[in-house]
Structure formats: structure tokens, C-alpha cells
Amino acid sequence: AICEAVAGLFQAGSMTGRKVVITAGPTREAIDPVRYISNHSSGKMGYALAQAMAEAGAHTILVSGPTQLPVPERVTRINVESALEMAAQVEASVEGADVFIGAAAVADYRPANVAQQKLKKTEGMSNTIELVENPDIIRAVAERADRPITVGFAAETKDVQQYAASKLHAKKLDMIIANDVSQVGIGFNSDNNAVWVLRRKAPLNAHDAASGGSEASAALLEESIDQMSKAQ
């Protein structure tokens, strides 16, 4: 299982002095006070990575949507519900981070209007829900002048590697972990994930080069995910 495979991959202290921000879990996009749109993400991948980073000595901040998971030791968890809340908390915490890992399954869209009272069948729970696009959290991180090593996930049900490669380049990520969620027993909510790791071949940017050690962080991360993948 991922949790066990990741724990102990990092030697104690190898991330000391580094700051890591990780998002995890689903987001919930309110329709009204009781209804919402969400997805099947359990948060296990992000929590496992947070635990590994903290064990390696990193200052680890976990911005988490609703999950049933306990906070890993030495991890600072910030709880959020919606994509807008997650975006705000990432923005508030990512400055000075060496690594950002976007493991959350952020809703691409949210209802355009959130009713203040529970909608009744007879009064305006219409036959459509209008949607508006949510902010692209990981893209915003990757576009920062002081961008950290930026790692994304792609949870797909078909053409997994192809989508992952295009997401890697479109969002200017340093690394992407591609997840096949089409099969029973792997993917969301599962302890077993089938993953591919893609890494951008282009050199890291000037900030990364100057800061030193970021390359080492990336290599460490890549190795850990590679190990997780083999542990299945």
C-alpha cells in the first residue's frame, strides 16, 4: 500500500530546512447549504507524501479538502472545502516553498450561484446547474516568479499518459504523476494506485538553479514516487 511504501523512503533530515506545500483530497462545491458537487478522491496520495516529506525533515503544510484521514505527525494541516478556499490557502502559504505538490482533486467547475437556503423542488431547483470555472491552483503556483518545484497529478480514465504529458507542458509543471482511475481497486479511494511519473526535460528555471537543492528535492520526490509505483 502507498502509505507504507512512502513512509521511510526519505532519510531523516534530507529535507531539513525545506518548505513543502501539498494539496490533498477532493473539493466540495456548494449548490446550496446541504448539497454539493464533489469527487471520489480519498486524499491518501497527498497525505502519504506529506508524511514522507515531514519525516524527511521538511516544514510541511497540507492544504486539505474534506477527508477521513488523520493529520500526519509534524504536518501542519489547513482544512478547506471549496476550490476557492483551497486557492486562497495555497496563495497564503506557498511563498518561500521549495516544493509544491498538487495532489488534490480540485473541481474544475463550481455552481455559478450558491443558494442561501436549501432549494425546494417546487421553487427553483431547476433542471440545470449552471457552472463557472474554478481558478487553476497549480498553474498559478507554476507561474509565480518564485516558483517552487511544482508537481502535479493527472487522474484519468483513458489515454492516461497522453493527457498527463499535455498537462505537464500546458501548466509548465516540473513533474506529473499520472494515475489510472478507470480500474476497480486502483485509483481514487484505493490503497493501490497504478502510476506513471513524467518529468519535464527542460532545465528548471533560474530561481530553481539559484536556490540549489531544489534539483535534489525533485530527484528525491521522483525516486519516492517511483518506489511507490514499484511497491504495488
Add this chain to the structure above:
Amino acid sequence: AICEAVAGLFQAGSMTGRKVVITAGPTREAIDPVRYISNHSSGKMGYALAQAMAEAGAHTILVSGPTQLPVPERVTRINVESALEMAAQVEASVEGADVFIGAAAVADYRPANVAQQKLKKTEGMSNTIELVENPDIIRAVAERADRPITVGFAAETKDVQQYAASKLHAKKLDMIIANDVSQVGIGFNSDNNAVWVLRRKAPLNAHDAASGGSEASAALLEESIDQMSKAQ
């Protein structure tokens, strides 16, 4: 807390030979393989009632949407995700039941089309989700020739008692428990619920009168919910 308040309300054996079907939890209405519409129901109320009924000796079937709750002892749990699945399982299990308690927060609507692959922003995750009405599970139970004592819930954020009264009559329920979910710390996901119990004044139908004991079951149920309400 409700769970503790309900347990032990029924004397052992007082429901022996009776069959009770209870729905609990939210439903999840799929948008595509990873996204869904759901609501904040935790299932605690339905599970507490199932536990109480089983402890009183009833043959208790719990048709449950996704929750994090353990199966109470001596309760037969049938797991479902969607309102359609819940409707089918209730239909399959309600025959011969003495009491039906609809404690689930069943989605009124579901997406008209469920995508077989995860929808991408670029290919048809359109700006609206079209909805179609779900079957009315409790109404279908109340309309059966062999209808059991039929108990509903109304989780509302305003005009709670008024909505509950109209639901009681419109759906021909025997009893309705009205829940105010507008305040923090009560309602969905809370151990504390603010509830009102409304009971239909009209006599129970011919089947109820003939079967005997149903009236006693209803009185027992009413008393239990009354106690739950006072225990807060």
C-alpha cells in the same frame, strides 16, 4: 448525543417478530466516473434508529448510502450509492415490513447523462449540468397496498415545521421528524439535532389496523424520537 440517547430506549424484545426497513446517509449521483453530486448527510440518525430497532428485537434492514459508520450489531446493511440504487433496494426489501423509516437524504435530482469517461474541460464539461428527477422512495412506500408505518424526515434551513407538515400530508406519511440544519453544530454531520416530531392525526389504514401492533410500533418510535429530542 443521539446515538447514546437512542440506544436502550426500547426494551429488549418489544419489536420481536417485527420487520423494519430504514434508509440512511446521502446518495451520490454520478456526473462521470470521478465526479458526483451529494449532500452533507452523515447517516447518524438512521444508524441510531437501526441500532435501537435491532436492540428491541426487530429484523432490521438498513439501506445505506456512503457513510463512515460501522454496521450496528444485528442489523443487515445493504450499501448503495445512488437514489436509483436505493429505490431498487428498498423495493426489494420492504415487502412485509411493519415500519419503514426514510432517514436518508436522497438526492431529488440526478445528472441526466452520466459520462462513461472523466469529462475534460476541453471536450464537453459544459457550463451546465442537466438534471432529471429521482424517484420518490418514501412516497412509493407509502402508496403500497401493504404499506408499513411510514416515517419521514425533513431537513430544512427555514420554515422547518411548515415544510414538514406539508411533506407529511403530501406524501401520506404517518410521522415526520423535522430537522433544522441551518445552524452550526446541529443537523447534518452533527451528533446533536434539533428536531420536531409531527404525526398524522388520521387513523392508520386498514392494513395497519388489521395487522395490530403497528400502532404500538408507531407509539414506540414516536416516544424514542421524542426522547432523542429531549436528550439534547
